Amino acid sequence: MSKQGLAAAGAEENGTKSGLVKRPKKHQKKRQSAEFHAVESTKKTVNFLDDSDRKLTDTSSISKTSVKEVARQLLKSRMELPIWDAKNALLKKFRDNRVLILVGETGSGKSTQIPQFINECDFSREGCVAITQPRRVAAVNLARRVAQEQGSKLGDTVGYSIRFDDCSSRSTRIKYMTDGMLLRELINDPLLSNYHTVILDEAHERTLLTDMLLGFVKKIIKKRPALRVIVMSATLDAERFSDFFDGAEICFISGRQYPVQVHYTYAPEVDYVDAALRSVFQLHTQLPAGDILVFLTGQDEIEALESVIKDYSKQLPPNVPQLHVCPLFASLPQEQQMQVFQPAPPNHRKVVLATNIAETSITISGIRYVIDTGLAKVKQYNARLGLESLSVAPISQSAARQRAGRAGREAPGQCFCLYTEQDFEKMSKETIPEIKRIDLAQAVLTLKARGQDDVIHFDYMDPPSRESLARALEHLYSIGALGDNGKITDIGYQMSLIPLVPSLARALLSAVENDCVAEVIDIVSCLSTDSLFVSPQDKREEANEAWSKFRHKLGDHLTSLNTVRQYLSVNVSARKSWCQKNFINKRALKTVLDIRKQLQEHANRAGWNCTANDNYNAESVLCSFLHGYITNTALLHPDGSYKTVIGNQNVSIHPSSTLFGKKVESIMYHESVFTTKPYARGVTAIHASWLTEVAPHYLGRQSA
DNA sequence: TGGGGATTT
Structure with missing residues (x-):
């Protein structure tokens, strides 16, 4: 595409070619094409590495050879990674610095190679290197890969530790884990003495748990001079991390880059879904092969756009390839999520309609074009009213770059922003860290239980508002987790050991006194994940009818208890169809059972009576909840x-x-x-x- | 009579 880009093509030609695509009535009055003008990407704006990690995943052809042989063969491709050119320099940095900030795009190989480099240093002769991830799947997949590269059985030299699944042992030297897991280990090991090095990966995402770890780790290095810390970030905000760690040295890892040309609209698009629709067809009819990824805000929007695109593509002339549309959002059933990884059928171009999940959690190969609405749903917390809300808001510049980068993972790509360059300039530079946007009750309890009594003066990279902390303290006090002096109570400490939000942990402890632990465990498990009940728009009545047999007149808590108990009474082989028939979210129920099992184990260790009682006392159960x-x-x-x-x-x-x-x-x-x-x-x-x-x-x- | 962006122990 020329410098003029899609803009001119779209504006001038789309009108004449509009016979290709008939628009439904509601779109007819609108301008017929989104007008783009091309903007050359500057190095700073778009600076992406290729997805070298991905090349290593294809070990299928050598799967029959021995583990050691696999490792030997993988070493060859590992050594081709750009990061290997810097290996000796990095090893020296590791020796010379106790804290290091490492910048390299996702896929540069840093998540897999750095821990292995560390493992070669002499200071790592004893103990283990922990490398934390914000997400469970990432921890598991990285561990799998690195185990292969090391020629070790997973769980041996290389392992992982995530909730419900600890795959590590005494001989583990490289341990991938979720942030939440390392935070949990702090309770019993406040100095993280099991680890010679802690690597905080994806720190730029600034999740609540990573932010808390940053604060704790900073505190620990003052008490434990031997501990080494590496903060890894995929964005250029490294100075902030460096400042936080008193001027720690920053290393940039370069790599092969694919430029992404970024286009902005000339004028704001009022209806961004409509603009996305028009853009998909413009791109499809005018640009060479390559899949399209569209960033939208939510399920409804995605499903609506999916059906319109499918509808329109029927009208494409026979000489134009068809469109293969794949929706992608977190609550989409696993099987359908997997579809985005399948190549489009012959003579089709794949269009992925995704939420933010494609910005960080899921990488799709084959994407050459990104269409970015510049919006996302963001959770916000009003501390004064104690109310959470989820609303559509403009993303940050750094998120916009991240999205654009999805077009340049394998080859040069293009990103079409459905907003103007001026709008881009108006976006905030960085996404507001989660710690400033959510209810902090659980975070505050976590801090208190790990010895950080003064939660206002904890070393936060971005301190939350006083109001938000005050609200959290007040809440914890109301449920007895904190005493009049603001210190954590015995009950509060016990609560912090239970992997539940404070209100539910409190309910469980009350259940011990009211002797209804089994019932409360079943209910809190349901409340700790997505809703069990799915109501498809077109079958709402049918779903309501199916649920009537679970309904309890006193309300939702006992209704979910009924649901879990009825599910458990169904034969294992019939459970899948039971879920379908009753409009129950299978995945959510599986999570409920995982949590339930973990809580039952906790109860057994604590010596609580957890026998289920079919004639439970509803008042006991409900009063347990009321405590929380x-x-x-x-x-x-x-x-x-x-x-x-x-x-x-x-x-x-x-x-x-x-x-x-x-x-x-x-x-x-x-x-x-x-x-x-x-x-x-x-x-x-x-x-x-x-x-x-x-x-x-x-x-x-x-x-x- | 309304709506679940994404995570995690």
Whole structure:
């Protein structure tokens, strides 16, 4: 494509060629093409490495040879990685620096090679190197690969550790793990003495857990001079990490690069989904082979666009290749997710319609063109009201670059932004770290349980607001995790050992006293993952009908208990069809069972009675929850609305609740979310009198 | 009468 690019082509030719594609009525009044103008990418804007890691994954042809032989053969391709040119220089840096910031794009090979280089250094003779990942799959896949490269059985020299699955042993020298896992290890090993080196990978993503680790690790190196730390980032914000670690040295790893030409629209596109639609067809009819990746904000949008594209592509003339559309979002069933990795059928061009999941979690090969709406759904937390909301917002410049980079993994590519260059300039430079956007109750409890009593002066790379910390402290106090002096209580410490959000951990501890552990475990497991209930738009009534046999008149908590118990009573071989028939999310249920098992093991270790009781006492179960939900309660007012017990705010029962439309004396709920108004989700009816019984310490103080 | 971006222990 010329410098003029798609813009001119689109503007001038699309009109005359518009016979190719008939637009539905609602689009007819709009301008017929998104107008682009091409902008040469500067090195700084688009600086991408090739996906060298991927070349190493194809070991199928040598799978029959011995492990050592595989390793020997892999070494050859490893040594071709750009990072190997720098190996000796890096080894010297590792020896000379206790803290190092390493910058290299995803796929440069740093995640696989750096730990192996470290393992060759003399300081690594004893102990293990930990390398943390924000996501479970990444930890497992990296460990698999590196085990192959090392010629070791997975779990031997090279292993991984993630929730529900520890594949490491005493002989493990290189351990991939999730951030959450290393954070958990801090409880029993506050100085991380098992590790000579800790590598924090993907630090640029700035997830809550990585940020917490950054703070802890900084604290630990002052107490443990032998510990080495490497912070790895794929973006150019290395100075911030360096500043955080008192001017630590920064290393850049270069690699082979594929340029990505970035195009912006001349004028803002009001309807970005429509603009995306037009762009897909413009690209398809005008640009050479190569798959297209479109970044959108959510499932609804993706499904809507998918059906329109499929519809339109029927009208493509026979001499033009067809379009093969693949949706991609987290809640998509696994089998359908796998479709994006399949090459398009002959004479087809693949179009992947994805959420942010394709920005970090999933890499698709064959993408040459990216269409970026510049938007994403972002969670925001209003600490003052204690309300979370999820809303569509512009992404950051660094996220936009990340998205564009998806076009240049294998060859030079192009990115078409559905916004103007001026809009790009107006975007914030970096994505706001998660720690500034979410409810911090669990994070604060985590800090306190690991000896960081003063959570305001913890060494945060980006400190959360005082208001947000205060809200979290208040919440923890309300459920008895903190005492009047703000220090963690015995109950709070026990809560921190349970892998649940504080409210649910509290419910479980109360269940021990109320002797209904098994029941509460089943319910908290459901509340710790995605909703079990899926309602397809076209089968809503049918789904509602199917769920009626699970419904409990007191509300959602006991309804999920019914659901789990009915599921467990079904023959293992019939469970899959049972889920289908009853509109139950199979994947979510599997997660529920994993969590349930982990909690049962915890209960057994703690010596709690966890025998299931079919004639359980509903009041005992619900009061256990109420201990965790003190701040999440509301009373019915004479006008028919619910107002929160604390703060007297309006809150409505969410339509997904079994109590929707019902009027009961008072309610407790799992969470409140702001969409069109404040809603309570996961709701159960309670007696107002229970409130004063359960939390006299808190409610008394509030009214005083 | 409404809506689950992505993660994790």
